[in-house]
Amino acid sequence: MKLLLVNGNTTQAVTDLVRVDALRHTRPGTAITAVTATFGVPIVSSELENVIAGHAVLDLLATHARGHDAAVLAISFDTALTAARQLLDIPVIGMTEAALHTACLIGRRFGLITFGTRSRTLYVDLVRERGLQDRMADCVSIEVASVATYLEPAALDKLVCDAAQALAADRGADVVVICGAAVAGIAARLQPQLQVPLLDGIGCAVRLAEMLADLRPVKRPLGRRIAAGVAATGLSENLTRLLTDGDS
Amino acid sequence: MKLLLVNGNTTQAVTDLVRVDALRHTRPGTAITAVTATFGVPIVSSELENVIAGHAVLDLLATHARGHDAAVLAISFDTALTAARQLLDIPVIGMTEAALHTACLIGRRFGLITFGTRSRTLYVDLVRERGLQDRMADCVSIEVASVATYLEPAALDKLVCDAAQALAADRGADVVVICGAAVAGIAARLQPQLQVPLLDGIGCAVRLAEMLADLRPVKRPLGRRIAAGVAATGLSENLTRLLTDGDS
């Protein structure tokens, strides 16, 4: 099986981190391709940046999806998820929705830990858009100073453990989801210190992508999305092709 | 890996059907134990019967769970799901929630097909209790005459296909979940006739149970649930032991 991981941030180090974590969770024989946004910002943290990342994600999918069995959005806002499902005929799964739905299979109400107060509303809106707001106990946002902090996650561990404890003890969460591509692998690393189950996105997404690829439900892209005789303008060749012909 | 399938109905033929379908979806090396309720009614179809099945499900889990890596509730009302999670230290997944959450990873809004108007409210309440009502496009209930009908599902296929088509064409569903232990395997059988993706419970539940067992999130039963020195009364030996000692 071949999975495509698409990082909508332009930071290659995050893509590398995500790729390494994905390989911890794949079954034997699953291969991973991990690609990085070719335009946009280093780490998306606002709606503004996320809109641009949406275009970048679609562009990456149009360019690289061929030959893969499923795609994972390795950007924690599940950027352009619905659009991506309209673009491709393979399953596409967002890393955060993967963790949220898995959490729903483990506990009654999940707590959410996110990084950066600026992006908090993006996560809260994502939970609501997924229709899972009744399953969320609360969301704790941990402020981070810079991109560098993400890539040295050891500094964050104490804050995350405290937040997870508080979500379990005071807010009624019986499972905790930690959001962020840049902290991929944090759940497994911190679980030994905590009694509440921890989940993060990549591990859940990779396993669910394998499952969805196995299930192989009928999946049709929207196909010839624009009327014959007119054309998309100013987009990459691959994206233009998929938008016009629906051929993936 | 060893999975336990628990049928809260007393009909052995349903257990056999479920077991066969489960084996179609397990990975190589996964073994299935399938057990049938020792008390209750042949096919649960009302809240009244479902309350009794809840006790039967817990009794089966207390008796058979030891040595398994995860348990699947192979009764389509996900009977006693929360209680079961409180009872055991292995993952427990309901067959219908498994299909619903999988559907959320494939489409935006799922249609639901259920059998028997009498049990319709049980399903609608289940969706609401899972917090997924915003993801449900609509629920179509197909009336069935008897238990026998369930076990000869060919007679139902036309009705199910029509319902699935209508959910997709008129109600905005882009994925359809078919509920019912007694129709295990129907999604795969009918998919070739339909363009909208179909899911049913056992295939999703078995795959997700394997995934959850692999993830191995911390999982603690509630343990010594009643105060020391007092005791449960009139229950099976196994259930009494788990309720009193929390030892599974």
Add this chain to the structure above:
Amino acid sequence: MKLLLVNGNTTQAVTDLVRVDALRHTRPGTAITAVTATFGVPIVSSELENVIAGHAVLDLLATHARGHDAAVLAISFDTALTAARQLLDIPVIGMTEAALHTACLIGRRFGLITFGTRSRTLYVDLVRERGLQDRMADCVSIEVASVATYLEPAALDKLVCDAAQALAADRGADVVVICGAAVAGIAARLQPQLQVPLLDGIGCAVRLAEMLADLRPVKRPLGRRIAAGVAATGLSENLTRLLTDGDS
């Protein structure tokens, strides 16, 4: 008039307490039968225990309902309420829903006081299932150490008064409901110390049961719930009879 009080806990002392409190509220000429679960746990405080109590409650109703004008579920989770209504042709009312609906006739938003953090989610889910979450100002859960504490309620009074004051002063509650069969009568006892109206379950339930029995709305049990020629298995004789014949 004859009312049946059904205690889904196995503690006879709670049944006795509930019976005494019920008699404070009945009209002249109303007789009370109070029965105790024959299997289960001393005091239900988790979903796990509540599932078992559901079976016990139905068994008690099947055994004792004949000859009564209405039944009251004297266990504060209103255990198996919908199932009980499907079982019998007399009105069945839960003690907590009775207090909640009465509260809605007195104030705009009720505060809830419950005992034991472990059972808190059971109460919150009950309010939601009853559709009354928009009428709830907040829920305060008071931790209790043991069953014994329940039966010596004087020790709880200060905590309850403080909680009621806080609900009224800070959370906008203009009426307070105190939950728990084991504290039956607490509302009347503490009302003199408080300016916000207090309600508890048994007093409301008994009065409403009398009212419903007087109103005598058409009420039909589901009747012959399982197909002719098949049978319930492993249940008490009375429950089997009602499930099979619908004859109460």
Add this chain to the structure above:
Amino acid sequence: MKLLLVNGNTTQAVTDLVRVDALRHTRPGTAITAVTATFGVPIVSSELENVIAGHAVLDLLATHARGHDAAVLAISFDTALTAARQLLDIPVIGMTEAALHTACLIGRRFGLITFGTRSRTLYVDLVRERGLQDRMADCVSIEVASVATYLEPAALDKLVCDAAQALAADRGADVVVICGAAVAGIAARLQPQLQVPLLDGIGCAVRLAEMLADLRPVKRPLGRRIAAGVAATGLSENLTRLLTDGDS
């Protein structure tokens, strides 16, 4: 016990009808005072008319409540209910909320039958404001030609029976509430023709008013509602007195 029935319409014939129906439901020894709005419109059927009726209802309560144990708003929009509770120190209950909450104690989802499409939104908003929208299966509005139609309800019976049947058979209602002061008594009259339980407002309200008066929860009017030294202007003497002194 003395109950005050307040008709916010100016039609004396409706007051008489309501009074007669109330007396069918009171306990021995309960006396009824029934009063009619002194200003406003014959039969309220829009928000516009209902605002005026609100003032009229408060004026009647201020004038007549002294010496009564509870008050019933005998106008089916429960006009000025919250305001009335702020005005008086006796329980006040609306006829429609009485039927809705009683319905919640009998079934899972109630159907609503109302008269006049113009007033339909008033009823739907009332249900929502009471927080009971999740318990409503559907609302059927029957068009009526004139006030005279209300007072000769025989002509409506067929329409009401058909609507109740449809609510039960097609919309999942297991209890039906018929709204309208001008049809007081219709539930008892039509019940023999129907298998679904029927409720109307006055019977429920009178019984619940007796119950609330018996329970005698602490009840304080808001009292001296306007600052000392200022005064209400242009209102009736009784209303001015209550608004200024809080003395009922």
Add this chain to the structure above:
Amino acid sequence: MKLLLVNGNTTQAVTDLVRVDALRHTRPGTAITAVTATFGVPIVSSELENVIAGHAVLDLLATHARGHDAAVLAISFDTALTAARQLLDIPVIGMTEAALHTACLIGRRFGLITFGTRSRTLYVDLVRERGLQDRMADCVSIEVASVATYLEPAALDKLVCDAAQALAADRGADVVVICGAAVAGIAARLQPQLQVPLLDGIGCAVRLAEMLADLRPVKRPLGRRIAAGVAATGLSENLTRLLTDGDS
């Protein structure tokens, strides 16, 4: 253009204040008529008083609306808004709904600042009735001692600024609405001290009233609201005429 401002309180000083603030926001050539309730209480602060104000507002509209292009309810509970729209054939806008909808065009979630804890529920219910509860971050109620306080708003400024800061910093509000006719103009006065956008009712309402009058959407009063041959009773001549003939 001619706008009618209707103050449902009986305090002329509030009407004067509102009139002055309105004139700061009107376009050149817009004339303002401002009228004061002829009955009721000096400053409405409870549902009880608001019901009476509803009648007073309708009476003022019936008396003064002729010749105006739009009406503004210059009482911050938007008292009798729906009824007013049914009464007149010109646009009617409530001062608080005007600020709330404007806030929705500026930010994602608005904070609400209100005066007087007694009236807090009136505002929260108004937001809910307008369907905007999902857009409200939180509501802070500032206690005020007397009517005099309202008319010397300088004393309130510090409290309001602190509340606005807290709503923006801690509750996620990105725009703040300050409610109350008696503080008309406070948003413009305090804006220089704050970085979060502030809005109050009159400025928004006057501008939106001009816009609606320009748009001139079809607008029909309900007209002959009561059946021919019957009549409203005990109301002012103007209100009676509009209720009976629908002639504005």
Add this chain to the structure above:
Amino acid sequence: MKLLLVNGNTTQAVTDLVRVDALRHTRPGTAITAVTATFGVPIVSSELENVIAGHAVLDLLATHARGHDAAVLAISFDTALTAARQLLDIPVIGMTEAALHTACLIGRRFGLITFGTRSRTLYVDLVRERGLQDRMADCVSIEVASVATYLEPAALDKLVCDAAQALAADRGADVVVICGAAVAGIAARLQPQLQVPLLDGIGCAVRLAEMLADLRPVKRPLGRRIAAGVAATGLSENLTRLLTDGDS
């Protein structure tokens, strides 16, 4: 005053149409700049195309906003609205939200008319995201064959009138919003044929943009959105500058 109209579709004819309609609604002295997406698809009708249009809209705003007093998103999905507000320090308003909020000031529940079943979910989600779902009576989607149809709207008029009538008569809508940039001006054209008030987006948006520009609430773009020393990649010069410096 100068308003910027941003068309996220690449069809210049739509921009021209929108510009003409805008000029019908502006006040004397208001100038309009109307710009067209430089990349993307001719007419957006899916989430897929809308994600790309989001980038195009931001790019247009970054390039053209300087010197304008407010911006209007002249694409009926209000594409990238929140992001646009984060980008600029002038008010930004979406054409559809403008019509929806105006509708809320005219009636109680609006009906929605949209074109193309494929884009229906985009509109329903937009209403939900704006928090206005409780104000929507229903949404009717009219299928259109091609872009050409949009530009010859006469062919659509009968369908739109029928839909508006149905929404008013059967679904309880008392105001109707017609969505779509390509039908700009349709509300004014069809209003003479209908008794229910009609609104469309551009007229409302232009007037509200003028109002917001006049109100001049504090408005700060997010500013230096990415950490100093790192840079956006592969974006237009103008967008890069705003993302990096927050200088508009």
